Amino acid sequence: MKLLALLLRASRGSVLVSALCGLLSGGSSAALIALINRKLTGTDIPERTLVSGFIGLMVLALATRIISQVLLNGMQQEALYTMRLRLSRSIVSAPLRRFEELGAHRMIATLTDDIVTVSSGLMLLPLIVVNAAILLGCLVWMAWLSWKLFLGMIVFMALGVVSFSFFSGLAVKGIGEARKTQDVLFKHFRSLTEGIKELKLHSGRREVFLGEQLAGTAASLRRMYTRSLNIYSASSSWGMFLFFVVIGLLIFAMPAFSTLSLAELTGYSLTVLYLQQPLQTLTEFVPFLARADVALKKVEEMGLSLEATAEASQAPPAGTAPPTFRRLELVGVTHSYHRENDDGRFTLGPINLSLEPGELLFLVGGNGSGKTSLAKIFTGLYTPESGEVRLDGQPVTEATRDAYRQLFSTVFSDFHLFESLLGLAPPEQSGKVAHYLKRLNLDQKVRVTDGKLSTTELSLGQRKRLALLASWLEDRPIYVFDEWAADQDPLFKQIFYEELLPEMKRAGKAVLVISHDDRYFHVADRLVRLDSGRLVEPESAPEVRHAAS
Numbered sequence: 005m006k007l008l009a010l011l012l013r014a015s016r017g018s019v020l021v022s023a024l025c026g027l028l029s030g031g032s033s034a035a036l037i038a039l040i041n042r043k044l045t046g047t048d049i050p051e052r053t054l055v056s057g058f059i060g061l062m063v064l065a066l067a068t069r070i071i072s073q074v075l076l077n078g079m080q081q082e083a084l085y086t087m088r089l090r091l092s093r094s095i096v097s098a099p100l101r102r103f104e105e106l107g108a109h110r111m112i113a114t115l116t117d118d119i120v121t122v123s124s125g126l127m128l129l130p131l132i133v134v135n136a137a138i139l140l141g142c143l144v145w146m147a148w149l150s151w152k153l154f155l156g157m158i159v160f161m162a163l164g165v166v167s168f169s170f171f172s173g174l175a176v177k178g179i180g181e182a183r184k185t186q187d188v189l190f191k192h193f194r195s196l197t198e199g200i201k202e203l204k205l206h207s208g209r210r211e212v213f214l215g216e217q218l219a220g221t222a223a224s225l226r227r228m229y230t231r232s233l234n235i236y237s238a239s240s241s242w243g244m245f246l247f248f249v250v251i252g253l254l255i256f257a258m259p260a261f262s263t264l265s266l267a268e269l270t271g272y273s274l275t276v277l278y279l280q281q282p283l284q285t286l287t288e289f290v291p292f293l294a295r296a297d298v299a300l301k302k303v304e305e306m307g308l309s310l311e312a313t314a315e316a317s318q319a320p321p322a323g324t325a326p327p328t329f330r331r332l333e334l335v336g337v338t339h340s341y342h343r344e345n346d347d348g349r350f351t352l353g354p355i356n357l358s359l360e361p362g363e364l365l366f367l368v369g370g371n372g373s374g375k376t377s378l379a380k381i382f383t384g385l386y387t388p389e390s391g392e393v394r395l396d397g398q399p400v401t402e403a404t405r406d407a408y409r410q411l412f413s414t415v416f417s418d419f420h421l422f423e424s425l426l427g428l429a430p431p432e433q434s435g436k437v438a439h440y441l442k443r444l445n446l447d448q449k450v451r452v453t454d455g456k457l458s459t460t461e462l463s464l465g466q467r468k469r470l471a472l473l474a475s476w477l478e479d480r481p482i483y484v485f486d487e488w489a490a491d492q493d494p495l496f497k498q499i500f501y502e503e504l505l506p507e508m509k510r511a512g513k514a515v516l517v518i519s520h521d522d523r524y525f526h527v528a529d530r531l532v533r534l535d536s537g538r539l540v541e542p543e544s545a546p547e548v549r550h551a552a553s
């Protein structure tokens with residue numbers, strides 16, 4: 005079972021000690037039953053020995069149960085911790101394109117739902133060990149009481165296990181199918197939270213979304229899980245039925261066929277009855293374990309699929325000065341998007357383009373012409389399918405790509421604003437941060453304390469200014485702004501194009517600006533235009549200035 009393998013990976017030694025304690029605990033419980041049995045059916049063992057044996061076994065069962073559970077609790081939390089971190093690292097290490105293809109909704113489903121399901125499954129393991137040990141101990145006791153009855157009992161148990169496994173196999177298949185549908189449900193949840201305004205404003209769309217799409221998927225999930233759980237319930241009830249058949253046979257049929265004493269039969273029946281509780285617990289846990297197993301498989305598949313494509317390169321250690329450059333070139337680079345079940349295919353390139361320190365390069369073109377995709381190749385977020393990215397004449401390779409990315413500071417149009425500046429604003433930089441906030445006209449709105457932003461609940465334009473602040477603090481040699489000014493008011497738009505960009509240029513920064521603001525194209529040193537993924541003849545800045553005026 006995958007769950008057990010997960011724990012074994014966390015600590016083989018602790019699993020063994022814990023399993024041993026669990027076995028001892030279960031064994032002591034079974035021995036208690038044997039002792040009670042003896043006492044009830046009459047024995048020549050002295051009363052004192054029985055009482056001290058009873059107390060000793062009780063304490064042993066308690067202590068070993070606690071040790072077993074405490075050890076397993078520690079291990080399961082350790083395993084979860086490792087799993088969460090490993091998966092998060094795999095997500096960051098996977099190529100951006102792989103991440104986009106898998107889809108954020110799937111990763112959220114795995115990081116949250118699957119990991120919680122695995123966690124619940126792991127919590128059951130200590131109880132399973134203890135109950136399995138009780139079962140085992142009772143079986144040993146029953147074999148000792150009468151091996152003939154024991155053989156009969158084993159036949160019934162085998163029948164129970166085979167039929168239960170058959171049915172639970174069907175149910176596990178159903179749970180696997182349901183898990184796939186759960187990904188679709190998470191996609192709908194994402195649309196629900198991100199499209200809340202659109203849904204609120206249009207009752208017709210809301211009803212189609214909630215009543216058909218979301219409800220349809222939720223109903224499929226309900227049907228699949230109910231079916232699986234019903235199969236489990238039926239097979240577990242069938243197990244209980246077999247159980248009573250055994251008791252019936254013991255009480256009514258056995259006396260007719262065997263010479264067993266009443267005391268032996270009573271002892272046997274008592275043990276069989278006691279067995280009901282651990283058996284029931286074990287069968288009831290199976291669906292949860294099956295679900296946890298499916299979830300763990302999903303976590304591992306996601307991890308493996310991300311790790312299989314993980315980038316091998318390593319960035320220089322954090323805190324080292326950002327690298328410098330003399331010339332960056334794209335030589336014949338191409339990129340295309342393939343989508344399953346979609347004939348439409350967008351191809352970018354081949355593109356030849358260069359950038360040098362102190363240069364303001366504007367990248368313009370219609371919607372969907374490939375500007376953002378090109379910026380992703382430029383910054384090393386996408387690997388070109390063909391052609392090369394060259395830094396100071398040297399091709400950027402798999403091994404150097406992460407280090408190459410450290411040249412850039414970007415604000416993409418779907419930027420993310422972290423709540424803290426993540427180490428970008430140590431106390432000695434506080435004067436600089438205050439200066440930038442004032443420059444961005446945010447000093448009345450936002451404070452930065454211990455690197456943490458007082459708020460990110462701001463207008464889109466203001467949030468973009470904060471993203472620019474982070475970018476300034478990164479102080480990298482190359483800046484990329486993807487339609488940064490699109491959400492700024494006219495005054496700040498002008499400040500951006502006519503003050504901030506020229507300042508960056510004077511500071512020796514190379515800046516790639518993706519823009520639709522033709523009023524400001526004259527600011528560019530060079531302007532290149534993309535049309536359906538192809539660079540059209542670069543226009544010179546003076547011509548553009550003429551066209552814009």
Ligand SMILES: Nc1ncnc2c1ncn2[C@@H]1O[C@H](COP(=O)(O)OP(=O)(O)OP(=O)(O)O)[C@@H](O)[C@H]1O
Nearest residue numbers: 104341343350369370371372373374375376377378
């Ligand atoms: N994640 C993606 N998966 C598949 N196809 C994509 C993806 N992103 C973009 N595309 C395709 O690539 C084409 C270029 O997209 P891109 O975002 O690079 O254009 P753009 O020039 O930046 O557009 P805009 O001005 O609207 O921002 C689009 O037409 C789209 O079909």
